[in-house]
Amino acid sequence: MKQRTILSLLTAAALTLSACGGGDGGASASGTTGPVGEPQSGGELTVLEDAAFAGSWPAGLDPATNTTGGSNIAMQQAIYGGLFLLKADDDGSNARVEGNQAESYELSEDGTTFTVTLREGIQFSDGTPLDAEAVKFNWDRALANPCTCKPNWPLAPNGIQVVDPLTISLTFTQPYPAILASFPVSNVNWIASPTALQEMGEDAFKITPVGAGPFTVVENQLSSVLKLERNESYFKEGLPYLDKLTFQSIGGDQPAYQALQAGQAQAYEGMNTTPLVEQAQNNSQLQVTIQPATSPYVVQLNTKIAPFDDPRAREAIYRATDFDAINEGIFGGNYEVADSFVAPGGKFYALEVGGYPEYDVDRAKELVQELGGLTVRLGTISNYVATQINTALQTQWQEAGIDVEIFDAQLSGVIQEFTGGQWQAMLQTAGAWDPAAGVGVGFRFNSTARYSGVVDTELDKLLADAAATVDEDERAGLYSQAAERIAENFYAPFGLAFAPANVAVEGVHGPGLTTKIPPLLVNSGVIWDEVWREQ
Amino acid sequence: MAVVEPAPSFAIGPEIDEAEAKAGIRGRRRGGNLGTWIPAGLIAFVVIACFLGPTLLSLPSPVGGNILESNQPAFSPGHFLGTDPNGNDILSRLLNGGQSSLWIALAVNILGLVIGGTLGALSGYVGGVADTLIMRVLDVLIAFPSLVLTLAVAQALGPSMTNTIFALAFFSIPAFARVARSAVLRLREMPFMAAAKLAGTPAWRMLFKHLAPNIAPQLITFGMLGMGIVIIIEGALSFLGLGIPDPAPSWGNMVATGQLSLSATPMLVVWPSVALLVTVLAFNLLGENLRARWSGR
């Protein structure tokens, strides 16, 4: 097994397979395109999760102590339900955040106060109420979690206030329009029962947590298997459809594919091995749903040191890079190639970025000659698709006369490269569904960010302004200016927009599993309440 | 990976010269020259193909292929065995990868043989406290999970041929040591050893002059049986971040990467496995014949 850790794929596997910009990627060639019947209740479902990513929950499933919360969104949705959920039309369009346990929400006009009103009468599965006090209790704990899955709220002192038993408010030090988008990607979305927590104690609670979600925990063997059963007191009438839901960790795409074929499991989240995805698409017993990507690849260039402190060297890389050819050659032209940090599944997507330096190998050769040669060390995280793209990039750049050494490293190796500051080029993914929420675009481009190769106060200001602007059109404008600025200065060429594929056997249906929802971080947020099996 | 550690064959009592002589004759008669030359020729063929083949056949580079020509089937024009998902010529990768794999197998065995062999022989010959000390330290190595060390080397030093060789050699040393020690324990009871000792031959001379030539055949035979295992484990190491770093090929890493999509791209696994099979078969046949000949000295 390839040794990869928890979040190694967070960076690298937001890279996986992605949206075939529309078209029929949703259903495979298997005839599931026909009308889906009425949902039926009952049955069991076993879902496989890659041991290197979502199938790894070593610190348990308490949202306040789970340090790998970003990878375990599927399990947390099943146990806790969620205050808000990202929903979309079946083809992945019209993505929006909707209240779930939250009935309504309101962002003040100046963008500094956010008020959430809860649905009345929701109870945790231990019978205690999910009220504003419970939410505050959870948020206070969640924000103290060092996990990257905690939100980056610009919270004012005592910014969390219980207004009335069903209403809670957040006050920010600056306008924060990305607040709504920040929920589905972060641990504040999952509300655990304070009573159960106090009774059990933290150490037991993280193993058998109690929430108000569609399922309750029967058995939890960390990073191996999580067995859930229907929550009989679930607040949504008639839901969930399934009687039992099991998450099973498995060592990779190939064993998962075979387990689906053999009937030991009915769904697999996050397949990214290209040849297998293609084979699964041709398998009439399987449905393959390639999710609309939100985080495109980017070749980060370290502008702080040679050779990329010289804009000509950076332009040479832009000119020598042909992601369209990589898309055609390796991925059958199935994916979009992005010009900026927003991919087709994300908010503020724009197909073209003005002034983007297109592929031009002759220009690249000229630049390399002018520079008297160019030697580059290009790295990425060890991951099937990322290493494949790097290999292809090496070939392309060498055609332009650039000397390229490529390497791939495990998570700790990648962190070392960044903190060492001597890295030159890194293939990474950038952005999020909302560029300001979760691990957003600033992460790769802010002057002060640990993993940025760019120092540009203008760009910082554009990104900060965009994050703090309430008006959506104005925000979109600022983001496209930022994208243009990145292109003008040759900071980092963007590439394929990937998202992984979900695979399910025939007869399984559910939002995010067999329909498209833009991925929150890596995998789409499947709404397990509504997943059902034909009996 | 299953680390298979063979142990010495365990014979009881001193061998009788006459029996040995007879066995020798029988061994030679049975093995014949053909039994040695066929596998030796096969090995020579593999070595020549791997080291000279890419030039003689003017094959494309094993890396940096044209991605527009990826995943071509076997017998495509210009690509006898087709291309891999990166558009690299599989035959070229197979032959060039063979170089790495054969080097690794050779280097690991030589290191294991020299270091492990010396330690084991010393331990067996000197006996007493030194024996206990050496064997208990080796016990620690055997009890130590290879996974931990492998990951440590991978993450602290990164993948490279040298690091891979050292990590693999580290685990082959105790096995070689055990083989050597048991062989020495048997040898030291032999009359010629006793005679040499009585004649006042110094210990170092005993070790190198009398012991080494006598235990070497057994160690070399053992090494040959382990060739395939070393090559396979090298591939498995690439999962742990060790091994021959991408995109350079080795048989092991070709298998390891190919199996990630085995059901869609089986040939990526089949070709290197066949190459490995032929090589391992040749080494095993050779090892067996040499063993038969040597044991009949």
Next chain:
Amino acid sequence: MTATATTPRVPVSRDPRVSRLTRVTGSPVLRLIVKRLLMAVPIMLGVTILTFWVLSLIPGNAAEQLLGAEATPEDVALLERQLGLDQPGVVRYLEWLQGAVTGDLGNSIVSRQPVSDVLADRLPVTGELVLLAFLISLVLAIPVALLAAHKPGGIMDRISMVVSTLGLSVANYVLALILVLVFAVTLGWLPAIGYVPLEDGLWANLEAMILPSAAIGFPLFCFYTRFLRGDLVDQMQQEEYVTTARAKGVGSWSVLIKHAFRNSSFGLITVVGLNLGALIGGTVIIEQIFALPGIGQMLLQAINTRDFVVVQAAVVIFALVAVVANLVVDLLYAVLDPRIRYGSR
């Protein structure tokens, strides 16, 4: 320090036929057991120190590994404090050792679960896997090797040679996937993944374990077959007693089984004993492919999260298994041949 705990050794006899049995007082078997168990202490200490040192060489600590590439240095520092990683490593090792000596293996750094609970869950899975693998490999290897050695160069010998070479050239993870493809996907006879505890029925349990243990057992079978066959042939060709027996007109099968195999079994037992220790930690890939919640899976994850308490616990188990396996091997020598010296292995 490894030498201190070993009992003083009687110099190895010049004549191997003179057993230590005649020289030691008291029960020699008991002495052997006590001596070996005492030896286990320094071995285990050595292994845990080595593990601790090696782990300290791996860059990244539990906090960094858990939080991933996006974490801020402040968050990492916070988690380090929460996990108690801000103490010097040596202090943490000594604290762990103090607990371990009293039988308390501590709590996982990452999940805070008692390691003994985790082991209790996972050890049976891997234990069963490895034992079944050995069972499969030995039950097949012994008759096949005997058949092959009966007529060296004969048809059975050649077939077994080809088959076992095949087994030694195919990576066990590839074999595992092929087994699943044939027996689970195509034929549908056996499950592709998952573990069924013994409580849920013997057959259900075995059904789930057949493919994974075959994937581990087949290469072992091949190795043992080659190994045993080689040794048997040597015995048949070289040894005096074989010649003597033949001269007395004893049938060749009888010589092979009663004499040669009896002697060759020593070598086989030694290999099996050595393998047992190495294998119990070498099941990671197979456990991942078959989604078995075993100890290999746990070890890999613990290394990835730098959970040194869990790693150490696993290492102690492996070392114990290795020591006990070697001990059992030596005891088996004694059972098979009372003349055997306890000093040599």
